[in-house]
Amino acid sequence: MPEADVRLDRVTKRFGSFTAVDELSLEVPEGEFFSLLGPSGCGKTTTLRMIGGFEEVTSGTISLGDEDVTDLPPFKRATNTVFQNYALFPHLTVFENIAFGLRRRKTPIGEIRRQVASMLKLVELPGYEERRPNQVSGGQQQRVALARALINNPRVLLLDEPLGALDLKLRKQMQVELKRIQSEIGITFIFVTHDQEEAMTMSDRIAVMRAGRIEQLGAPEELYERPRSEFVAGFLGVSNLLDGDVAERDGELVQIRLANGVIIRAPAAATNGATKVRVGIRPEKLRVVHQGAEAASDTAETNGLDGTVFDASYVGVSTQYLVKTADGHTLTVYAQNLTSGASEALSEGQRVRLTWNPQHTFVIDDEGRVESAAPLEEESTT
Amino acid sequence: MLGWLRHHKGVVPYLFLLPGGLWLIVFFVLPLLTTASVALQEGSLASGYRLTFNFGIFPEAIGRWDTQLLRSLQYGLIVTVLAMLIGYPMAYTIAFRGGRYKNILLLLVILPFFTSFIIRTISWKFILADQGFILGTLKEIGILDQGFRLLATPIAVISGITYNFLPFVVLPLYVALERIDPRLIEAATDLYASRFQAFLRVTLPLSISGVFAASLLSFIPAVGDYLNAELLGSRNETMIGNVIQRLFLVNRDYPEAAALSLILMAGILVSIFFYSRLLRGQELTI
Numbered sequence: 001m002p003e004a005d006v007r008l009d010r011v012t013k014r015f016g017s018f019t020a021v022d023e024l025s026l027e028v029p030e031g032e033f034f035s036l037l038g039p040s041g042c043g044k045t046t047t048l049r050m051i052g053g054f055e056e057v058t059s060g061t062i063s064l065g066d067e068d069v070t071d072l073p074p075f076k077r078a079t080n081t082v083f084q085n086y087a088l089f090p091h092l093t094v095f096e097n098i099a100f101g102l103r104r105r106k107t108p109i110g111e112i113r114r115q116v117a118s119m120l121k122l123v124e125l126p127g128y129e130e131r132r133p134n135q136v137s138g139g140q141q142q143r144v145a146l147a148r149a150l151i152n153n154p155r156v157l158l159l160d161e162p163l164g165a166l167d168l169k170l171r172k173q174m175q176v177e178l179k180r181i182q183s184e185i186g187i188t189f190i191f192v193t194h195d196q197e198e199a200m201t202m203s204d205r206i207a208v209m210r211a212g213r214i215e216q217l218g219a220p221e222e223l224y225e226r227p228r229s230e231f232v233a234g235f236l237g238v239s240n241l242l243d244g245d246v247a248e249r250d251g252e253l254v255q256i257r258l259a260n261g262v263i264i265r266a267p268a269a270a271t272n273g274a275t276k277v278r279v280g281i282r283p284e285k286l287r288v289v290h291q292g293a294e295a296a297s298d299t300a301e302t303n304g305l306d307g308t309v310f311d312a313s314y315v316g317v318s319t320q321y322l323v324k325t326a327d328g329h330t331l332t333v334y335a336q337n338l339t340s341g342a343s344e345a346l347s348e349g350q351r352v353r354l355t356w357n358p359q360h361t362f363v364i365d366d367e368g369r370v371e372s373a374a375p376l377e378e379e380s381t382t
Numbered sequence: 383m384l385g386w387l388r389h390h391k392g393v394v395p396y397l398f399l400l401p402g403g404l405w406l407i408v409f410f411v412l413p414l415l416t417t418a419s420v421a422l423q424e425g426s427l428a429s430g431y432r433l434t435f436n437f438g439i440f441p442e443a444i445g446r447w448d449t450q451l452l453r454s455l456q457y458g459l460i461v462t463v464l465a466m467l468i469g470y471p472m473a474y475t476i477a478f479r480g481g482r483y484k485n486i487l488l489l490l491v492i493l494p495f496f497t498s499f500i501i502r503t504i505s506w507k508f509i510l511a512d513q514g515f516i517l518g519t520l521k522e523i524g525i526l527d528q529g530f531r532l533l534a535t536p537i538a539v540i541s542g543i544t545y546n547f548l549p550f551v552v553l554p555l556y557v558a559l560e561r562i563d564p565r566l567i568e569a570a571t572d573l574y575a576s577r578f579q580a581f582l583r584v585t586l587p588l589s590i591s592g593v594f595a596a597s598l599l600s601f602i603p604a605v606g607d608y609l610n611a612e613l614l615g616s617r618n619e620t621m622i623g624n625v626i627q628r629l630f631l632v633n634r635d636y637p638e639a640a641a642l643s644l645i646l647m648a649g650i651l652v653s654i655f656f657y658s659r660l661l662r663g664q665e666l667t668i
Contacts, residue, residue, distance in 0.1 A: 083569055088569075
């Protein structure tokens with residue numbers, strides 16, 4: 001990992017008796033697109049505001065590079081922020097909004113003009129200099145806010161739900177745009193969102209937050225494929241969870257006996273030595289086969305569960321089935337609609353077998369809470 | 383009627399304006415015309431008045447009462463500046479730091495209005511009295527000279543007017559400041575503005591409409607005020623309001639009183655005109 005650009009060391013923020021951020025430690029390397037993801041009230045925005053200097057920390061330290069900025073006001077930090085709802089200055093033109101930071105730093109006007117022009121080009125808004133913020137659309141305001149922050153060449157750009165106010169189509173477009181701009185200028189982005197898809201699309205790494213702590217931190221794929229807690233599994237999409245006990249090890253795999261007696265296999269590394277576990281499978285990893293046809297697809301390397309289809313809904317790219325197992329669990333299955341027409345479709349009441357690759361099984365330690373992911377484990381023990 | 387309105391929707395706004403419009407015609411436009419007409423009449427109570435279009439009354443009145451006219455404008459200006467210096471920090475604190483006490487604090491601001499203007503000003507007379515409990519005590523312990531007085535000085539009159547019109551300054555400023563998104567100030571500090579620069583570049587320009595309203599609401603009544611000068615001042619603090627009141631009610635020189643009223647109005651309008659020009663240079667848009 002390259003040298004950390006942003007480092008939070010056991011940062012805590014309390015508002016009265018409420019702990020918004022709880023002993024949070026975090027390291028973001030230079031040039032990374034890093035997201036703080038979580039439901040509202042999980043402390044993600046407070047964390048971002050502490051990095052920007054808008055909230056004082058109750059305890060802990062924040063550094064940018066080698067500099068401890070914990071007690072510095074926002075105007076002395078090498079961070080700039082894109083605020084939720086943009087916070088553009090309504091009394092200033094687009095030009096003056098973008099030039100605000102340079103003007104405060106007494107940049108010569110010729111230089112300001114040059115830089116504003118190149119920023120407007122970067123965010124694809126040339127010709128909008130003399131408009132007022134209320135004379136441009138939401139998506140354009142978003143770009144102005146981005147240009148206003150980026151023109152100052154921050155070490156780290158902080159983004160507080162910047163796409164939240166845009167409609168879906170524009171949001172998708174801006175996601176791509178943001179990613180392009182980030183790779184073009186190469187600075188660290190810290191992005192706060194409650195939208196898991198948005199975080200997964202754009203981020204190099206994501207910290208999933210819950211109740212002021214990081215629940216799990218990792219690359220989007222890692223979080224999705226190998227969530228370490230039920231919360232992360234549920235927040236990053238639909239998952240099917242079943243209780244079981246670790247039975248015996250079988251090479252790279254481990255056998256897990258489910259409550260109904262069925263034995264399935266999961267990657268041994270995933271269990272972390274726990275014995276009482278919950279196993280999870282993402283709905284798109286499940287394959288539905290008619291019972292009786294299992295001989296063809298069921299092999300020793302496959303996990304399988306029997307059940308009955310009780311709901312099928314067609315959603316375009318896929319069909320969602322709800323399958324009830326004999327002991328009453330409901331599993332969700334997404335079956336891709338590879339061919340058109342209903343020939344493939346399963347009807348309600350049909351008895352089916354669900355099969356999946358053991359490698360696609362994730363395991364959640366069920367004995368108490370999973371230790372919240374501590375990315376600075378080495379540091380925090382010193 | 384309702385059916386007719388349904389097809390003539392454009393009329394509805396005018397209907398809504400009708401009561402207020404009538405009120406203003408009866409109680410503002412007509413008295414104003416009457417005042418203008420009285421100013422241009424000549425005569426006496428005994429012999430009766432006739433409209434002679436005596437425009438010479440205006441330069442005459444100005445010549446006779448120029449000291450009081452200028453003093454009124456000058457006091458009005460000082461009061462407005464003072465009230466702004468006291469009221470702006472007050473309104474700012476209530477708007478940005480008031481939290482859940484906002485409404486209570488605002489209530490406290492207007493609480494003095496629950497008693498009459500005269501009673502409040504008379505209490506000031508007691509507070510500022512030469513041997514009252516403040517000056518008396520300070521003289522007793524030797525901090526102030528026995529001869530020191532506040533009553534019957536410009537300080538007393540100006541403080542009295544400032545006190546009386548302070549809520550008119552605080553309320554519009556509060557309304558303007560309360561509307562400002564605190565995130566704009568955060569954004570300014572994020573963009574290398576110190577807190578003072580953020581105030582100068584963001585908060586102040588965004589509250590300028592409130593500053594304008596507050597100045598009018600203190601300047602206009604302050605210039606025309608006579609009660610404070612009457613109760614707290616001496617002959618040397620006489621304002622144009624006192625002159626008009628005396629001409630109307632004591633001397634019964636109606637034309638001159640009416641002319642002075644119009645001159646005062648014109649003076650205020652001209653001052654406001656220049657003031658609004660001055661503020662327009664600032665970014666007046668919200």
